[in-house]
Amino acid sequence: MILRRPVFWLILIFAALMAFIPFHANDVSMREDLILVAIAVILASNLNLMIGYTGYVNFGHIVFYGLGGYVGLYLATVRNWNLVPASLAAGVVVSLFALMLGMGILRLRGAYFALATIGVLLAVQSFVANFDPWGRSTGLYVDFSAYERLGGARHALWMTYFLVIGVMALSMILSLGIKISKFGLGLFAIREDEDAAVVLGVNTTVFKAIIYSVSAFLPAVAGALMFYKNGMIDPSIAFEFMLSLEGIVMLMLGGKGTVVGAALGGGLYEKLRSYLLTSPKLSNFQLVIAGGLLLLVVLFAPGGLIGWLYRLVPRARKVIE
Amino acid sequence: MKRLVLPIFLVVALFVTTGFAQNLTLGFTASNTGAMNVDSLEQKRGFELWRDQVNAAGGIKAGGKSYKVQFVSYDDESNPKRVQQLYSRLILQDKADFLFSPYSSSLTATAAIVTEQYEKIMLTTGAAEGKTYTLGNHYLFQMFTPGAEYLKGVLDMLKTKDPKAAIAFVYEDASFSVSVVNPAKEYAQKLGFNVAFSEAYAPNTTDFSAIIDKVIASKSTILLGGGHYADGSTLAKQLYEHKVQLKMITLLVAPDSDKWTELGDAAVGVIVPSQWEPQSAFKPQYGPSGADFAKAYTAKFNAPPSYESAGGYASGLILQRAIEQAGSTDSAKVAAALNATDITTFYGRSKFATEANQHGLQVGHAMVLAQWQKDKSGKLVKQVVWPLAAKSANLVYPIH
Numbered sequence: 001m002i003l004r005r006p007v008f009w010l011i012l013i014f015a016a017l018m019a020f021i022p023f024h025a026n027d028v029s030m031r032e033d034l035i036l037v038a039i040a041v042i043l044a045s046n047l048n049l050m051i052g053y054t055g056y057v058n059f060g061h062i063v064f065y066g067l068g069g070y071v072g073l074y075l076a077t078v079r080n081w082n083l084v085p086a087s088l089a090a091g092v093v094v095s096l097f098a099l100m101l102g103m104g105i106l107r108l109r110g111a112y113f114a115l116a117t118i119g120v121l122l123a124v125q126s127f128v129a130n131f132d133p134w135g136r137s138t139g140l141y142v143d144f145s146a147y148e149r150l151g152g153a154r155h156a157l158w159m160t161y162f163l164v165i166g167v168m169a170l171s172m173i174l175s176l177g178i179k180i181s182k183f184g185l186g187l188f189a190i191r192e193d194e195d196a197a198v199v200l201g202v203n204t205t206v207f208k209a210i211i212y213s214v215s216a217f218l219p220a221v222a223g224a225l226m227f228y229k230n231g232m233i234d235p236s237i238a239f240e241f242m243l244s245l246e247g248i249v250m251l252m253l254g255g256k257g258t259v260v261g262a263a264l265g266g267g268l269y270e271k272l273r274s275y276l277l278t279s280p281k282l283s284n285f286q287l288v289i290a291g292g293l294l295l296l297v298v299l300f301a302p303g304g305l306i307g308w309l310y311r312l313v314p315r316a317r318k319v320i321e
Numbered sequence: 322m323k324r325l326v327l328p329i330f331l332v333v334a335l336f337v338t339t340g341f342a343q344n345l346t347l348g349f350t351a352s353n354t355g356a357m358n359v360d361s362l363e364q365k366r367g368f369e370l371w372r373d374q375v376n377a378a379g380g381i382k383a384g385g386k387s388y389k390v391q392f393v394s395y396d397d398e399s400n401p402k403r404v405q406q407l408y409s410r411l412i413l414q415d416k417a418d419f420l421f422s423p424y425s426s427s428l429t430a431t432a433a434i435v436t437e438q439y440e441k442i443m444l445t446t447g448a449a450e451g452k453t454y455t456l457g458n459h460y461l462f463q464m465f466t467p468g469a470e471y472l473k474g475v476l477d478m479l480k481t482k483d484p485k486a487a488i489a490f491v492y493e494d495a496s497f498s499v500s501v502v503n504p505a506k507e508y509a510q511k512l513g514f515n516v517a518f519s520e521a522y523a524p525n526t527t528d529f530s531a532i533i534d535k536v537i538a539s540k541s542t543i544l545l546g547g548g549h550y551a552d553g554s555t556l557a558k559q560l561y562e563h564k565v566q567l568k569m570i571t572l573l574v575a576p577d578s579d580k581w582t583e584l585g586d587a588a589v590g591v592i593v594p595s596q597w598e599p600q601s602a603f604k605p606q607y608g609p610s611g612a613d614f615a616k617a618y619t620a621k622f623n624a625p626p627s628y629e630s631a632g633g634y635a636s637g638l639i640l641q642r643a644i645e646q647a648g649s650t651d652s653a654k655v656a657a658a659l660n661a662t663d664i665t666t667f668y669g670r671s672k673f674a675t676e677a678n679q680h681g682l683q684v685g686h687a688m689v690l691a692q693w694q695k696d697k698s699g700k701l702v703k704q705v706v707w708p709l710a711a712k713s714a715n716l717v718y719p720i721h
Contacts, residue, residue: 032409036402126523129494137494137521138450141430144437144457153438230405231434234427234496236524237401274406278395287354 002177007259007321015169019162031161037270038168042222044250044266045171049178049215051248052257054208055191057114060121061247064216065223066238067094070128072224073140073233083150087224094220095213102212106205109194125239139234160229164222171218175259179321187211253297255304259321264305345381345388345650348417350407352424355399359550359578360629361424364447366622367633368392368421374617381641384648397423401431408435418650421636426450426497433461442652442659444640446632450500454682461681462659462673464636466688468497471594472505472545474688475571478707479543480512482718483568487517489541491532491556493548494521498573502546517541526552529559537565547572554584561587568719576693577627582701589701590720592692596628600705600713601689603669608638611667635668692717
């Protein structure tokens with residue numbers, strides 16, 4: 001039972017605090033910092049389903065986030081849908097797209113799969129850049145009046161924040177739920193030895209396609225919310241390869257294959273980057289410092305922060321999953 | 322006791338004088354890293370020169386007070402993801418009174434969502450896309466001529482030289498260049514030109530040979546397009562290496578930079594639509610003359626100003642005048658003064674649209690065309706060739 005897991009309650013408390021503290025203090029700066037943290041946690045947690053649980057490296061994970069942004073923004077601005085149904089629809093559409101795609105490319109393994117995911121990213125980006133209803137390379141813009149429908153821009157941005165925090169909590173709960181389920185066991189079997197998993201009766205193609213599709217849903221919803229908040233989307237910002245790579249770095253930092261590790265890595269990485277960026281003394285060296293720290297982690301703590309914690313306190317495994 | 326009188330007097334005097342000079346905080350982000358750092362740096366230098374000159378002259382004087390200008394700025398990494406976080410920080414933590422935009426249209430559009438929310442005035446420069454102004458803003462003021470106007474002058478000029486020319490449009494598939502080229506294509510067709518070829522290339526393209534072959538096959542004699550510095554300079558270099566016999570090459574943004582001379586012979590003859598050139602001889606009603614600005618800029622940064630630099634400086638100038646006119650630093654009053662602005666500075670005329678459906682759009686400023694030519698000593702120099710009233714040299718046509 002998921003309810004008996006301490007981590008489940010920790011996730012809820014963490015999300016509630018993240019939602020409550022900036023709202024209570026009416027601190028918009030803190031909210032803007034935390035929303036980027038939440039997005040990082042969402043991307044890292046869902047990427048973890050593929051990389052950490054199933055052992056398939058997905059370099060094109062950001063395609064779900066970007067496509068979700070496009071579908072959501074299209075429905076919300078051109079078709080005048082409300083934000084929440086538009087975001088959910090974005091999640092569903094992108095998940096279905098991932099399912100169809102997954103059935104095809106997940107027959108590939110290892111480096112071939114990783115390469116195919118880069119291909120998917122580039123192909124989708126080119127398609128969107130030439131797709132008329134989505135504004136081609138100039139993208140889609142949100143009319144300022146669209147925020148009026150949600151009670152003005154200030155109110156709308158708070159609402160988007162709470163929704164993003166909700167999606168973040170769901171991402172972590174989803175990770176936990178899959179980890180303790182039979183389906184999760186099947187995924188771990190694929191990760192450890194795919195051929196053995198087949199022999200044991202795991203329908204690996206279906207399992208992989210399902211997890212690929214599931215890992216697309218929440219990032220797509222988050223993309224719809226985030227680009228609505230940003231006010232515009234165009235192919236260069238929606239499908240940023242760098243962000244895909246950063247997602248993998250976040251996982252390595254926190255510890256792949258664990259629920260808390262993915263979230264911790266996402267959160268810490270984002271906090272570190274924005275601290276370095278705005279620090280008057282360090283901002284000129286921010287990329288050097290971020291890069292150096294990551295090298296240290298990979299060299300000396302290959303299991304990430306959580307792996308390091310497990311080695312230090314083996315009993316932590318039971319609480320921090 | 323007597324010995325203390327003088328020091329006390331000095332301290333009090335210092336206190337009183339500094340008490341009157343208040344600080345005015347201006348916030349912006351600049352792309353210190355990432356794809357747009359060359360253009361963004363030049364814009365930032367424009368801001369800085371203006372700040373230093375204003376402060377040296379005692380600050381901005383409004384309503385009997387004088388305000389020293391101070392800047393707060395962050396690196397946005399040329400990435401829109403950071404922009405809202407950083408502009409919120411500028412407004413809320415750094416308490417910026419007024420804002421300048423980041424460099425580029427997409428970063429500016431993203432920043433505008435935040436600045437509008439807090440009813441903060443943002444002068445936008447380095448952002449020519451017009452769409453942002455049609456979304457119902459109240460506090461945006463655009464310094465650049467909108468993108469749709471960029472290539473019209475080139476086509477008008479070409480009409481006088483070669484009314485039946487075959488044109489190839491080769492441009493970066495990005496927000497800014499597409500918003501420039503699409504209206505230009507329509508205008509070219511309206512003028513009766515033959516648009517023989519049109520292709521957008523992906524941002525970050527480094528190999529143009531396939532596109533260049535298609536340009537040659539289309540028998541075009543004119544090439545219009547480009548995007549930003551990196552792709553534009555590479556395209557020009559490869560056109561030269563492939564010995565394409567074009568009569569005219571016009572590229573966006575890139576040839577305006579001083580670094581263009583590094584291309585050597587590939588740079589010769591290339592035209593750039595420009596917001597401003599040092600040779601533009603506008604008679605300023607306010608602020609320094611073009612020559613004085615260029616001289617001060619070159620002395621400070623050891624490089625001649627580009628139009629991004631001029632746009633940066635002019636943003637400061639227009640804001641300064643509006644604050645002086647309003648006699649206050651109150652956002653609503655300064656916005657009203659900006660709405661009423663119609664003035665010529667060294668940068669040319671500035672006037673903002675006030676209709677609700679396009680508030681803040683620049684409607685006063687006009688583009689000039691500059692061409693890289695060799696002077697008598699064989700040195701590469703940029704000459705204004707259009708409009709004829711502002712020209713500093715005749716157009717070289719055809720270049721091959």
